[in-house]
Amino acid sequence: MDALSMGLVAAMGALATVAGASEDIESDVGSQSNPNSQVQLAAQVGNPHRIYNKAISGEPPANALWATTAAVVAYTLITKFAMPALFAIAVGASVAALFNGVFSTSAYFGRNASQRRFNQWIYLDIVRYTTPSIMAHAWITAFCITCIAYIQTQILMPHHPFPMPVIAMIWGIAVGAIGSSVGDIHYGGEREFQWRIFGQGLNTMLSGQIVRKAEAGLRNSIDNAWFCAKLGGPFTGLAFGLVVFLDSWRTTVFDPVTQSGLAIGMGLFFVILMNLYNYYVETSVRRKYGPYPGYKGDIPA
Amino acid sequence: MNFDALTIVYILEIIVGGLLVGVGVHFVPVGGAPAAMAQATGVGTGTVQLAAGSGLTGLLAAGLMMSVTDNIWPILASGAVGAMIMIDATMMVGGWIYAYAVGAPFASAKVNYDPITGYSQPPYVAPGTVGQGIPTVSFVSGTIGGFMGGLGGALIYYPLMMINHNPSLSALFAIGIFLVNAVLASWNIQGTIEGFHDPKFKRWTKAFRSCLVATLILALVAVTITGGA
Numbered sequence: 001m002d003a004l005s006m007g008l009v010a011a012m013g014a015l016a017t018v019a020g021a022s023e024d025i026e027s028d029v030g031s032q033s034n035p036n037s038q039v040q041l042a043a044q045v046g047n048p049h050r051i052y053n054k055a056i057s058g059e060p061p062a063n064a065l066w067a068t069t070a071a072v073v074a075y076t077l078i079t080k081f082a083m084p085a086l087f088a089i090a091v092g093a094s095v096a097a098l099f100n101g102v103f104s105t106s107a108y109f110g111r112n113a114s115q116r117r118f119n120q121w122i123y124l125d126i127v128r129y130t131t132p133s134i135m136a137h138a139w140i141t142a143f144c145i146t147c148i149a150y151i152q153t154q155i156l157m158p159h160h161p162f163p164m165p166v167i168a169m170i171w172g173i174a175v176g177a178i179g180s181s182v183g184d185i186h187y188g189g190e191r192e193f194q195w196r197i198f199g200q201g202l203n204t205m206l207s208g209q210i211v212r213k214a215e216a217g218l219r220n221s222i223d224n225a226w227f228c229a230k231l232g233g234p235f236t237g238l239a240f241g242l243v244v245f246l247d248s249w250r251t252t253v254f255d256p257v258t259q260s261g262l263a264i265g266m267g268l269f270f271v272i273l274m275n276l277y278n279y280y281v282e283t284s285v286r287r288k289y290g291p292y293p294g295y296k297g298d299i300p301a
Numbered sequence: 302m303n304f305d306a307l308t309i310v311y312i313l314e315i316i317v318g319g320l321l322v323g324v325g326v327h328f329v330p331v332g333g334a335p336a337a338m339a340q341a342t343g344v345g346t347g348t349v350q351l352a353a354g355s356g357l358t359g360l361l362a363a364g365l366m367m368s369v370t371d372n373i374w375p376i377l378a379s380g381a382v383g384a385m386i387m388i389d390a391t392m393m394v395g396g397w398i399y400a401y402a403v404g405a406p407f408a409s410a411k412v413n414y415d416p417i418t419g420y421s422q423p424p425y426v427a428p429g430t431v432g433q434g435i436p437t438v439s440f441v442s443g444t445i446g447g448f449m450g451g452l453g454g455a456l457i458y459y460p461l462m463m464i465n466h467n468p469s470l471s472a473l474f475a476i477g478i479f480l481v482n483a484v485l486a487s488w489n490i491q492g493t494i495e496g497f498h499d500p501k502f503k504r505w506t507k508a509f510r511s512c513l514v515a516t517l518i519l520a521l522v523a524v525t526i527t528g529g530a
Contacts, residue, residue, distance in 0.1 A: 034337035034345050060350040161368040161468035162361070170357040170476075174387060177354025180346035182395045184337035188345070189403040193338065199404040201339030203429030231402055239394035243387045247362055251379075256366055260375040267382030271444060274389040278396055278440045279418065282407045285400045291424030299413055301424040 005252045008156050012148050013245030016175075019144035020240030021233040023063055023175045024183030026137035028191075028228040029130060029221045030054040030104055032062065034180055035188030038210050040111065043120040045208035050123055052130050052221040054107035060176030062103070063141065067172030070096040070142035071149050071165040085150055093143035100138035104131050130221050145171045148244065156248070158256065171244070178239045186232030191224055199289055246270050311460035312520045318456030319482045319516030320509060325449025326352045326486035327505045329388065330439035330496045335431075342409045342432035342495045343439060344395055348487040349480070351388065352450055356479055359384030359451025363458055364468060371463075377455045384451025388443050392435050399434040407434030411499050417441060432495075442496025454479050465527045474523045481519060482512045 027033045029052060036055035043049065074092035077083040083091075105127060112122045149167040152160040160167060192210045193202050214223040246267075254263040291301040329351055330343035337345030344351055362383030366376045399405050408425035409415065410432040415422060417438045426432050435443070457478050461471035489508040494501050 034334040037334045038338070058347055058350055060346075060354060158365065158369055160361070160365050162364050162472050163469045166469055166472050166476075167361065170361055173350075174354040174358050177346055177350045178387075178391050180337075180350060181344040181391045182398065184345045185339065185395060185398040186402055188334070188338040189398070189405075199406075200427040201341075201403070201405055201430040201433040202335075203427070204340065205429055232398070235394050235398060239390050242390040242394070243358060246386050246390070247358065247383050250382075251362070251365060256375075256379075257369045260366065260370065260379070264375065264378045264382050267379075267386055271382065271385045271389050274393045275437075275440060275444060278393055278435065279437050281396055281400050282418075282420075282434075282437055285406045286420065286425065289404065289406050292427055294428055295424045297423045299421050299423050301421055 005157060008151055009245065009248045009252045012151055012248055013241045015144040015147050016244035017237040017241035019141045019148070019175055019237070020178060021237030022137045022140035022144070023059070023240075024179040024233045024236035025225050025229055026134055026141060027059050027179055028183065028187045028232065029137065029225045030134045031221060031224070032059055033187050034184040035192050038188070038192055038208060040115075041208035042210045043115045043118040047208065047210060047212060048118065048120045049210065049212050050126055050218050050220045051210070051224070052108060052126060052134070053111045054104045054134075056107045056111070058176065059180045060173045063176035063179070064169045064172035066096040066100055066138050066142045067145040067168040067175075068165050069099050070146045071168030074146050074150070075164045085154075089143060089146045089150060092146055093139045096142035097135040097139040101131055101135045104134050126220055133222065133225065141175065145175065152248075156252070174243065175240050178243065179236045182239045183228065183232040183236035186235065187224065187228050190232075191227050200292075308464075308524060311464060312524055314460040315457050315478065315520035315523065316513065316516045318453040319478055319519070320512050321449045321453030321456065322352070322356060322479055322482040323486045323508045323512030324505055325446045325453060326483050327490065327494060327502055327508065328442045328446030328449065328497055329355075330435060330443050330494065331490070332493050335493065336433070339399060339403050339405050339427070339433040340430045341493055342411070342434065342436070343493060344392060344435065344443070348490055348494070349483045351391070352446070352483040352486075353480060354391075355384040355388040355447045356450035356454045356483070357476060358387035359447070360454040360458055360472065360475055360479070363451070363455035364472060367459065367462055368468070373459055376459055377452055380455025380458075381448045381451040384454070385444055385447040388447035392440055392443050396435050403433070405433045407436040408432045409436050409439065409495050409498070411495050412438075416498050438498050439496040442498070445497070453482070461523060461527055464524060467527070470527055474527055478516065478519050478523065481515055485511050485515060
């Protein structure tokens with residue numbers, strides 16, 4: 001362990017936190033999150049809306065595509081054209097954002113056009129001012145993940161043996177999986193359905209009954225981003241940051257050549273700690289909130 | 302290339318790795334879109350996505366370990382631990398949102414009592430849903446799933462790397478074999494599963510057989526292609 005390596009691991013954790021946050025907000029603005037089925041369903045049950053709808057693939061493969069595109073472009077510029085790394089990564093992220101723009105607009109037009117029979121309109125103003133926001137968030141995600149891949153393969157000791165684009169692809173899949181698992185609960189459970197009783201999940205009866213009115217006027221996807229940036233995005237960033245930081249920290253503090261046992265043991269310690277912590281959260285929440293008032297079964301709480 | 306006894310051992314290792322991935326996916330508590338709206342127990346994403354996310358994080362850890370040592374045990378352990386860290390961090394932070402943002406206690410609708418803590422479940426299942434959050438049994442099950450996924454990924458990567466000594470080629474083949482097994486297992490699960498206490502878990506033998514056939518073919522192809530170059 002040396003000071004530079006620890007600084008690099010800290011930087012990777014910070015970059016991952018930003019990448020996770022921007023990934024979740026990107027998917028919330030574009031409604032590529034899990035509750036997208038409700039956005040699609042809403043028009044069919046009689047609620048046409050102004051929410052962006054671009055879920056034509058899951059978040060993990062989509063983010064893997066953007067991160068890998070950025071990494072491939074950056075890697076080419078660095079190795080073949082001797083461009084400075086930071087500049088090359090920025091160019092790579094810009095190319096990835098362009099890919100994202102094509103993906104977003106074609107998905108929006110395709111999905112909403114297919115719902116014409118349910119009176120769902122295509123809103124050109126939504127495309128015009130929401131798409132740049134989606135692209136900007138994708139740029140941040142691609143930039144941060146490519147930076148992490150660059151640090152892991154070029155600077156951090158020992159260098160990671162995988163090439164930069166493969167690492168970017170793996171982290172892209174991971175950030176998508178985390179954004180989909182963590183951030184979507186805040187978007188779906190908190191933002192799309194707000195008239196359910198606090199403490200309840202979404203009743204099946206409410207499927208498709210998404211909230212369509214915003215604080216001022218009709219709800220659109222920018223309102224979703226405004227809300228999700230407060231908790232869902234940062235928590236996603238926290239989860240991805242924890243993954244990148246804890247996983248790199250244990251092999252940086254303990255030399256993998258001579259202290260591999262300690263590095264693995266430290267990882268196991270983190271895992272046991274998180275299991276115990278989840279048990280604590282479950283117990284404390286059960287104690288604080290209690291059983292549902294309307295419960296009629298014969299099993300005691 | 303020579304098809305000697307060592308090659309057969311490598312093929313067997315890849316097959317065992319693939320089977321570990323296929324069975325491990327059944328342990329991961331996944332609720333898909335309903336879970337993202339606190340309508341079902343588990344993590345709010347798809348089976349393949351979460352399994353791939355955790356298993357491939359494990360592959361990164363295993364790859365790093367393999368660049369400094371040839372000893373198989375630290376490589377496998379590192380892969381398994383990396384995957385467990387990923388899946389646990391995801392479930393833990395997701396649990397915070399269920400607990401403190403949506404405000405729902407964790408509950409499973411598939412069992413009356415949590416097999417690990419003994420807590421009663423039905424009184425805490427919100428009306429009109431099939432549970433929400435990640436109760437202890439699902440969390441532990443997810444950790445086991447991450448362990449098996451990471452171990453499987455590392456066990457696929459190790460023999461490929463021993464044959465061709467090319468990390469990028471081996472990593473890409475490992476990712477491919479990993480995803481095939483994860484997708485096969487997901488077809489078996491059909492959407493959502495809560496962990497090893499879920500009745501659907503009993504179907505794992507079907508996935509085991511399919512993964513065995515698929516990985517056998519993939520192992521032969523992978524060993525031949527990557528070794529013949």
